[in-house]
Amino acid sequence: xxxxxxxxxxxxxxxxxxxxxxxxxxxxxxxxxxxxxxxxxxxxxxxxxxxxxxxxxxxxxxxxxxxxxxxxxxxxxxxxxxxxxxxxxxxxxxxxxxxxxxxxxxxxxxxxxxxxxxxxxxxxxxxxxxxxxxxxxxxxxxxxxxxxxxxxxxxxxxxxxxxxxxxxxxxxxxxxxxxxxxxxxxxxxxxxxxxxxxxxxxxxxxxxxxxxxxxxxxxxxxxxxxxxxxxxxxxxxxxxxxxxxxxxxxxxxxxxxxxxxxxxxxxxxxxxxxxxxxxxxxxxxxxxxxxxxxxxxxxxxxxxxxxxxxxxxxxxxxxxxxx
Numbered sequence: 418x419x420x421x422x423x424x425x426x427x428x429x430x431x432x433x434x435x436x437x438x439x440x441x442x443x444x445x446x447x448x449x450x451x452x453x454x455x456x457x458x459x460x461x462x463x464x465x466x467x468x469x470x471x472x473x474x475x476x477x478x479x480x481x482x483x484x485x486x487x488x489x490x491x492x493x494x495x496x497x498x499x500x501x502x503x504x505x506x507x508x509x510x511x512x513x514x515x516x517x518x519x520x521x522x523x524x525x526x527x528x529x530x531x532x533x534x535x536x537x538x539x540x541x542x543x544x545x546x547x548x549x550x551x552x553x554x555x556x557x558x559x560x561x562x563x564x565x566x567x568x569x570x571x572x573x574x575x576x577x578x579x580x581x582x583x584x585x586x587x588x589x590x591x592x593x594x595x596x597x598x599x600x601x602x603x604x605x606x607x608x609x610x611x612x613x614x615x616x617x618x619x620x621x622x623x624x625x626x627x628x629x630x631x632x633x634x635x636x637x638x639x640x641x642x643x644x645x646x647x648x649x650x651x652x653x654x655x656x657x658x659x660x661x662x663x664x665x666x667x668x669x670x671x672x673x674x675x676x677x678x679x680x681x682x683x684x685x686x687x688x689x690x691x692x693x694x695x696x697x698x699x700x701x702x703x704x705x706x707x708x709x710x711x712x713x714x715x716x717x718x719x720x721x722x723x724x725x726x727x728x729x730x731x732x733x734x735x736x737x738x739x740x
Contacts (some may be wrong), residue, residue, distance in 0.1 A: 463539050463668040467516045473508065473671075475501055475540040476523045476532045480614035482637035483706035484543035484660075493520065496700035497543035500560055500662065500679065503696070504540065507678035524611050527591025530554060533663050539671060542662040545593050545631060550663070555672045557662040558679045558721055561633070561701060564654025565597050568635040568647050569627035570620065576651030581605040587616035587625040594630040597655060601629075617642060633660075637706045683718035 467473040477485045477497060485495040498520075505518040521538065523529055526545060532538040534553040545563060546556055567576050567586070574580050581602040588595040590609045598607055608625050610616040616628045617638050628635065632654055639647050662679070664671045685693025694702075701707045702714060 462670045463665055464512070464670045467539065468512060471515065472517050472519045473540060474538040475518050475520050476529050476538040477520065477541055477543065478525060479522045480612055481543065481634045482641050483700040484634065486641070496697065499696040499700070500542045500682065503678040503682045504675050507674050511674055525589050525592060525613065530663065533665055536665055540662060540664055540675070543660055544663050546659045546661060547593055553666060554663040555666055555668060557672060557675045559659035559661045560679060561660040562657060562717065563631050563633040563660050564657040565594055565629060566632040566635065566649045566651065566654050567627045567629050568620065568639060568649055570647050571626050574627055574650060578602045584627070585625045587619050587628040589613050589616060589630060592630060598629050601655060613638065633707060640706055680722060683721055686718055687715055
């Protein structure tokens, strides 16, 4: 990935991702995939627009390790960025290198969904799944799992909803955590922030008693900020959900390529390919921010690929049986 020397360079014309050399099987897969893409005569598809303009806009946050953050040089890094690189390479393979992904930063996951659903962007990765969001955008194969938990420095908070009554609890505006808090404990004093980074700062300053949000991102920021005294509670998340990439609704031409790129990455991890392992483990794996055992990652990826294969077989069987 070509990364900016500073975050200012991420604003249009912005960051462009490297187009890596296609795998040796890419031409064959490209021919099959492009033959199946539903090019509409009456409306310009996402990929048609990308071919016309030469770019495809990807949005994301930059304060959400291990998914996305900035390194010491101000360059975006993270698991979602690695997935974006894979998608960029697949798009280049399918479209002959005529389209590049341009990355533009936004404040939070709600802004990511809004940008994609409105057509202002074509792609975002690392987005928590919800059925409400599914109505506005198309979700890819999941790239991970997460859930909602509370990050707190208060020893008397253990995650039980009763304990949140009357307490100042930070959430990110438009997030799943903000919606969940009103259900978990309507009597909590919700304090809304535009970014998770701002909510964590308020916790450090003692302005709130906890931050309710995505447990993976909270764990990443806890490590990045050196908050050794902060705890994630309860042990089991309030709710669990998948994390994936999103594209505009009904953009089957693009979501097919996105899913293919994700499937190749996960298959490569299962095969032990160094490039695939290096795109996962430093962020969520045993040597990464989350420290998830490799066997758990392998089980998750295998389940993803088997589920998708089963769905494809079922769809083929239905098509064959149709009159």
